[in-house]
Amino acid sequence: MKKAIIDPWGTVLIEDYQRAIKEFGISPFDKKILKKLPNPNRLMRRLVVFGHQDLGRIADAIKNKSDFAILTGIMPSAEKLHLGNRMVVEMVQYFQEQGGEAYVLVADLEALATRDISLEEAERRAMNFHIPAYVALGLDPKKTHFYFQSKNKIVRDLAYEFSTKLTLNEFRAIYGNLDAGKIMSVLTQIADILYPQIKKPRPVVVPVGLDQSPHMRACRDVVRRYKKYNFILPSATYHKFTPSLDGNTKMSKSKPNSYISIPEDPEIAGKKVLNAVTGGRKTIEEQKRLGGEPEKCMIFEIYKQHLIENDKELDEIYRRCKSGELLCGEDKARACKLMKKFIEDFNKKFKKARSNVDKLNIISHF
Amino acid sequence: MKKAIIDPWGTVLIEDYQRAIKEFGISPFDKKILKKLPNPNRLMRRLVVFGHQDLGRIADAIKNKSDFAILTGIMPSAEKLHLGNRMVVEMVQYFQEQGGEAYVLVADLEALATRDISLEEAERRAMNFHIPAYVALGLDPKKTHFYFQSKNKIVRDLAYEFSTKLTLNEFRAIYGNLDAGKIMSVLTQIADILYPQIKKPRPVVVPVGLDQSPHMRACRDVVRRYKKYNFILPSATYHKFTPSLDGNTKMSKSKPNSYISIPEDPEIAGKKVLNAVTGGRKTIEEQKRLGGEPEKCMIFEIYKQHLIENDKELDEIYRRCKSGELLCGEDKARACKLMKKFIEDFNKKFKKARSNVDKLNIISHF
Structure with a gap:
């Protein structure tokens, strides 16, 4: 019965997850890592969180009560959130409760570069909807630092600094089809992920769905080859998709x-x-x-x-x-x-x- | 004799210039356009300025005493300037004297993205050397607006906004070999060129050497297809290279x-x-x-x-x-x-x- 709870659903997606673990350098989120994390939340206990990268580093920081950070982003283009976003918030909340310093960025530059949403419109949407929705989903607003990408000069500068650290072929290998907007967005996201380390290197965990794994890969590639800041390789947790109610593998906005x-x-x-x-x-x-x-x-x-x-x-x-x-x-x-x-x-x-x-x-x- | 002064040197470069006129949509700077410009300077009179784009628009603004701007950039990576830079300054000075509002930007983001020069170092170099050197070459410091790319939020935001207006294939057609740093630099430069129009559309002239023509091409492509701001197509003047003292076509830093x-x-x-x-x-x-x-x-x-x-x-x-x-x-x-x-x-x-x-x-x- 326990076994069922560990992974009671889906056959198709499981393959995706196994492939991710095999191909993208994601480690399985198993009992071994679970044991190291105090008071695991529902998603962790039930292995809805199925994979991770370097989460041992975060477990150590929790154990040693040493400094670590959590980062997540809000894409202010979407008109609504969905249950998958709730999982991100719950993971942020979990790490926050274990002593991590949480950052939530509004990806307004990405919305501008990839969806043609003006910065003003992105700010309006984020303040009226996305940020309060994240708070309603459980984020502790008193303990969370919010920022807008466009207003964070450090992040913006870092994006330029990182721009020569990945070749276009590497971008293409990670992201497939490319355009300049995507390239700028990716570089800005890499900068976001490393921003909590800019004052001093420290572990950072980014809870994401599998679709976000390319950003982690690109970011970790930059960290591995660019030693100037002594960034620590960022950690990640990966949770499963919330399945479609009609039995398909993933929710679809068109239905x-x-x-x-x-x-x-x-x-x-x-x-x-x-x-x-x-x-x-x-x-x-x-x-x-x-x-x-x-x-x-x-x-x-x-x-x-x-x-x-x-x-x-x-x-x-x-x-x-x-x-x-x-x-x-x-x-x-x-x-x-x-x-x-x-x-x-x-x-x-x-x-x-x-x-x-x-x-x-x-x-x-x- | 006049003919000689019109073009007394070089056979190889002349081909380059003719090709530029043919292939890059650059118009010859001839007596017709010269006549429209009051008090032409030495470089114009002697057709060292050999080509232009939409300079008639600037001539009209001068004639009608209507608003126009001039823009040029300083690359703060170079340790020294050369006589070619002096020509840029003299062209800025000329248009400034005809009533244009001059902007000089320090391309610190480009230096960061393409030469790995930190923003602090770029600022130090620009303030200690490049900006005073431009003033020494004739720029009127009282009439000139200077800015650093990294500090100009409008330019930075526009770069993201423009990032989807050119495809990667178009970038490649204009620039040849590409990397993400170049892409970000180009988009930032396009934003620089259009920055003087952000409050209201007006003619802007950019005096450049032929090697800068790709930026003008990319910028004018963006303006043609992106109508949101009603930008006026920017104008340019093109001057010849200062030849190498050893008789080669172009100065070479290695000699x-x-x-x-x-x-x-x-x-x-x-x-x-x-x-x-x-x-x-x-x-x-x-x-x-x-x-x-x-x-x-x-x-x-x-x-x-x-x-x-x-x-x-x-x-x-x-x-x-x-x-x-x-x-x-x-x-x-x-x-x-x-x-x-x-x-x-x-x-x-x-x-x-x-x-x-x-x-x-x-x-x-x-």
């Missing part, structure tokens, strides 16, 4: 019914959950006889990733489903209720965070 | 005796001139019989480009050389004297400009 947006109308979020693909059998009789297949169930995956905090409770659901005791109707009703509650909670917290946005610790002098 | 540095020890500058390749015949007898060949004479070219302001005086030298009346010894002695005087004058002015560098009009708020 809004396949994923839960943040924010979302609680009723609509509930309905989406009710329509999710489950691991149920064709008939109730069959389900009772063979048991359900929680490994294939989107509801179970969303429990695991998001809605059920208590491991024993999750195990119990797994057991009851497997045994045929729990039918999809009952299960979906609970999921619907939990999802509505999650969304309602978010909406409340978001409202409050938005009204306090002017009290945030936004760095403006560099 | 310090082949060119006059700025600054330079006056005695050494004088000696270099004495060793220059002339258009003299093999023997005095031959010279008297056939006359000299000022078209091939580096001394005459330096007179024309730099040392002799008065056209009649230059014509008279040309006539006396052609007729065999003027021998190379006499001519070189004069050139040596004039060059020494030029260098001594520069050194004095440079000293004064350096002691006044803190009074410069350096833009620091954007």
